[in-house]
Amino acid sequence: MNKKTISVLLIGLLFTMLLSTPALALAQYSLELNLSKSTFRKGEDVAGSGIVALNGKGVSGAQVTLKICDAADSSIYEIGQCTADGQGRFQFAFKLPADIAIGTYKLVGKAFDAEKESAFELKNKESQSLLASIRIITNGKTVEKGKTLQLQLEGTMSDGSKVPASQLNDAIWSSSNPSIATVGPKNGLVKAEAKGVATITAKVGNLTDAIDITVIEVTSSNGGGGTTLVLEPSINTRGNTATLFLENAKYGKAQVAPSIIQTLAKDNKPLVVENKGIKIEFAPQSLMTSELTKALEDKNAKLELGAKALTNEEKQEVIQKAALGGNTGLLEIGGMVVELTAQVITKNTNGAVVATKIANFTEPVAVTLDLSGLKLTEQDIAQLTAVRYVKDEQGNIIPVKLGGTYDSKTKTFIFYTDQFSLYSVVKASKLMKIDLEIGKTTTKVNGQSKNNDVAPTIVNNRTMVPVRFIAENLGAEVNWFGDTRTVEMKLDSKTLRMAIDMPIKGFDTSPTIVNGRTLVPLRYVSEELGANVLWFPSTKTVQIVK
Numbered sequence: 397m398n399k400k401t402i403s404v405l406l407i408g409l410l411f412t413m414l415l416s417t418p419a420l421a422l423a424q425y426s427l428e429l430n431l432s433k434s435t436f437r438k439g440e441d442v443a444g445s446g447i448v449a450l451n452g453k454g455v456s457g458a459q460v461t462l463k464i465c466d467a468a469d470s471s472i473y474e475i476g477q478c479t480a481d482g483q484g485r486f487q488f489a490f491k492l493p494a495d496i497a498i499g500t501y502k503l504v505g506k507a508f509d510a511e512k513e514s515a516f517e518l519k520n521k522e523s524q525s526l527l528a529s530i531r532i533i534t535n536g537k538t539v540e541k542g543k544t545l546q547l548q549l550e551g552t553m554s555d556g557s558k559v560p561a562s563q564l565n566d567a568i569w570s571s572s573n574p575s576i577a578t579v580g581p582k583n584g585l586v587k588a589e590a591k592g593v594a595t596i597t598a599k600v601g602n603l604t605d606a607i608d609i610t611v612i613e614v615t616s617s618n619g620g621g622g623t624t625l626v627l628e629p630s631i632n633t634r635g636n637t638a639t640l641f642l643e644n645a646k647y648g649k650a651q652v653a654p655s656i657i658q659t660l661a662k663d664n665k666p667l668v669v670e671n672k673g674i675k676i677e678f679a680p681q682s683l684m685t686s687e688l689t690k691a692l693e694d695k696n697a698k699l700e701l702g703a704k705a706l707t708n709e710e711k712q713e714v715i716q717k718a719a720l721g722g723n724t725g726l727l728e729i730g731g732m733v734v735e736l737t738a739q740v741i742t743k744n745t746n747g748a749v750v751a752t753k754i755a756n757f758t759e760p761v762a763v764t765l766d767l768s769g770l771k772l773t774e775q776d777i778a779q780l781t782a783v784r785y786v787k788d789e790q791g792n793i794i795p796v797k798l799g800g801t802y803d804s805k806t807k808t809f810i811f812y813t814d815q816f817s818l819y820s821v822v823k824a825s826k827l828m829k830i831d832l833e834i835g836k837t838t839t840k841v842n843g844q845s846k847n848n849d850v851a852p853t854i855v856n857n858r859t860m861v862p863v864r865f866i867a868e869n870l871g872a873e874v875n876w877f878g879d880t881r882t883v884e885m886k887l888d889s890k891t892l893r894m895a896i897d898m899p900i901k902g903f904d905t906s907p908t909i910v911n912g913r914t915l916v917p918l919r920y921v922s923e924e925l926g927a928n929v930l931w932f933p934s935t936k937t938v939q940i941v942k
Contacts, residue, residue, distance in 0.1 A: 425450055427460070431503060435517045438498070442516070443489040447480075448507045454484020460507045463487060463897040465499055479489055480507075492518065528554045530603045531565065532584075532596070536672075538610045539577070539588040545609065547584035549598055568599045573843030576764055577609050610641050612650075625925075637706050640701065642671040648704025651741060654691045657683045657699055671703045673766035674734055679759040679934065683738070687754050691740045701750070702737035706818070714818055717793040725825040726783065726795055730770055733785075736763070736816040751817075760812040760930045760939075765821055768807040777802050781941070782811035784928075785818040795822070796928050799829045799941040812930055812939065828927075830940040832861065832918075841869055850913040852938065858905040859931065859938055860915040863894075870925045870942055876914070883907060883914050889924050 431444040454647050473493060480486040498520055529552045539545045549567050551559030569579045571586075572595035572906045579586045586596060588611040597606040638660050642648050648671055660667055661684050669676040683699070683918045691697035706714065711733040717886040720726045738754040763782070772780075780802055783795040800811030800821070809821045810904035831840040837851045852861045863883055864874045872887040881896040894900060894907045900920055918938060922929045927942035 402552040403878050422452060422763050425455070425508040425510040425824075426452075427505055427507050427512040429505045429512040429514045431514050431516050432623055434491075434515070435519060437519050438494070438496075439491070441489045441491055441493050443487075444503070444504070444514070445485065445487045446505060446512070448484045448486070448510070453484075455480060455507075456482045456484065458484060458486075458507050460505050462490075462503065462505050464492070464496075465502045465504050465513070467502075471504075472496070472501075477542055486693070492680070510678065520545075522707070526554045527551050527559065527600065527603065530567070530600050530605050532598055532605045532607050532630065533561075534607065536641065537607060538612055538641035538644045539586060541588050541591060541611055541613050543588055546589070547579070547586060547596060547598070547607075549584065549600070549605075551600070564600055566600060570597050570599075571595070576611055596633060625883075631879040636665060637668055638665050639668045639670065642669060642703055645671075647702070647744070648735075649700055649702035649737065651698035651700045651907065654688050654697055654699050654830060657688060658692060669701055669703055671705075673705065674703045674705055674736075675764040676701075676736065677762040677764075678757070679761070682757040682759040682761055683754070684758055685754050685756070687740045687752050691742065691815055694742055696743065700737065700739050700741050705732040705734050711820075711854070714785055714793060714820075718783075718795045720795065720822060724795060726781075726797075727823040727825075729767075729772070729776065729780075729821065729823055731765065731767055732766065732819050733818055733820040735818050736813075756814050759934055760814045760932055761816075762810060762812055764810045765808070765818065765819075767802070767809055767821060775802075775824060779823040779825070779827070780809060780821055781824045782809065782813075782819060782821050784813060784815075785820075797824060797827065797941050798928060799939070812932075814930055828870060828940075828942045830866065832859075832938040832940070833939075834859070834936040848913075850915065852918070853910070853915070855908070855915075857906045858903065859918040860905070860908070861918045861938075863907070863914045863916040863921060866918065866921055866940070867925065870922065870927055883916065885921070885925070890924070892921070892924055 426449045428447040429444065430446060431442070436442050446460065448455045448460060458480040459477050459478065461477050463471050464473040464475065465471050470826045473496065475490050478486045478488050496518065498518050500515060500517050501753070502515050504511065531550050533548045533550050534545065536545065545716055548561040549564045550561065553559060567584070569581050569584050571577055571579045573592065574589070576590050577586050577588050577594040577596065578594040584598065586609055591611050591613045593608050593610050595608050597604055601852045611814050640650060640652070650799050657667070661680050664680045665917055666680055667678040667683070688699060691699065715728055716734050720728050740752045740754065742750050742752070744750050780800065782798040782800040784798055786794050786796055788794055798811045798813060800809050802809050829842055832852050834854060837849050837850060839846050848862050848865050850862050851857055854860070866887045867874045872885045875884040877884065883894045885892045894916055896909055896914065897906050899906050900917065903920055905917055907914060919929050922940050925942070927940050930939040932939070
């Protein structure tokens with residue numbers, strides 16, 4: 397082995413020893429820098445802590461220089477130095493200059509050749525949070541005469557936090573009409589004294605809130621088949637809307653005089669009926685049906701309106717008979733099934749009670765159901781539809797799709813119906829909705845605008861529509877036979893044929909041709925193809941749902 401080889405080996409051995417000896421290894425400093433929080437307010441101490449280390453071990457007595465930089469990395473405030481303890485740990489707390497603007501900044505620390513930064517946001521001083529509003533909380537707004545109802549308050553601070561009733565002991569309660577309903581001035585306990593409406597007001601300092609309490613009477617009525625309870629409610633007609641509350645009504649029903657409904661119609665006031673989780677809004681003319689008009693001739697006649705949720709057992713029976721799922725394409729979502737009723741109550745010549753159901757309203761009724769208790773995904777919401785459960789001749793329950801709209805703010809679902817039955821909200825795998833307006837060629841199909849050559853029109857009080865447009869959007873195949881001037885529609889195993897200018901069974905208006913397009917009675921075509929049709933006379937619009 398020559399001298400040159402020995403020299404190379406010695407140099408390599410020495411280099412290996414240097415790298416493997418911690419005391420002789422290359423020095424590598426590190427710095428940790430942690431703020432106590434990410435947001436500080438003017439006048440507040442900016443505080444935090446950190447560690448200075450050399451090859452993973454804390455450096456005793458290390459000096460750390462701190463400064464504040466803006467978003468552009470410009471140094472705007474030199475803080476100074478802090479000294480690490482025996483384990484390399486250090487803490488800091490300092491105030492920023494009063495003239496520093498609110499915004500986002502970085503705290504930059506440096507020790508030896510190690511540098512670290514931590515971002516924070518500077519905000520204005522937090523103003524003192526004050527009570528901003530109060531709200532009366534109640535389980536109902538209708539009380540039976542002689543009974544009580546406990547009202548409570550909830551407060552909201554200026555920062556949005558809630559204040560429970562237990563912390564609002566200085567509230568003062570009052571009644572606008574103590575002869576109707578009294579209220580404890582300190583405890584908010586309402587006592588129903590007489591039939592009518594009283595406004596209950598709560599006041600805390602300069603803040604107030606008020607609600608209307610309706611007092612009802614419960615009387616006995618013998619209809620020949622035993623004694624039943626009949627509610628004689630007071631309708632709150634303040635403002636432009638009349639409201640009938642059913643929260644405390646037995647059986648979820650109330651009876652009102654037909655003359656009241658007639659007065660509301662003349663005054664162009666809608667009637668709202670509310671029960672827990674259910675709201676029904678009748679347009680001013682909705683209840684002016686042939687059944688109610690006839691009842692106006694009988695001074696003892698009553699209109700009975702009902703809205704209630706079925707019990708869980710009753711609900712399961714309906715869902716089972718409706719066979720949701722499977723071939724129906726409808727899935728239950730866990731919401732309530734509600735029963736809505738509207739009937740005229742009279743007595744025959746023998747004194748027996750006769751109930752006549754209102755078959756169809758003159759204007760569709762808006763129904764709102766509360767879905768706030770359900771956990772729904774965006775995909776669920778996109779598939780929601782109301783359904784009406786209808787009994788066929790064999791006693792089977794058939795679900796009829798009605799469509800509707802979900803309100804994400806109130807977590808409610810609103811839909812329209814022209815007759816009362818059992819209802820719920822479900823998911824539909826397929827849903828087609830068509831909106832038409834008389835005299836307009838633009839039609840909406842599932843919210844998308846489409847144009848027709850011919851606008852829907854009214855002939856002999858029948859809405860006539862272009863047959864091909866409606867039928868094909870409902871999934872049917874349409875054929876035209878010129879030699880016989882006949883329209884044929886096929887959907888699944890069903891075939892419909894209509895001849896131009898020839899009457900259709902059950903209809904007084906025949907198919908016709910306008911501007912080269914065949915117009916047919918809308919209700920006949922839609923319902924024969926399995927769709928539900930609603931006519932809104934006040935706006936001359938039609939809604940088709942399948």
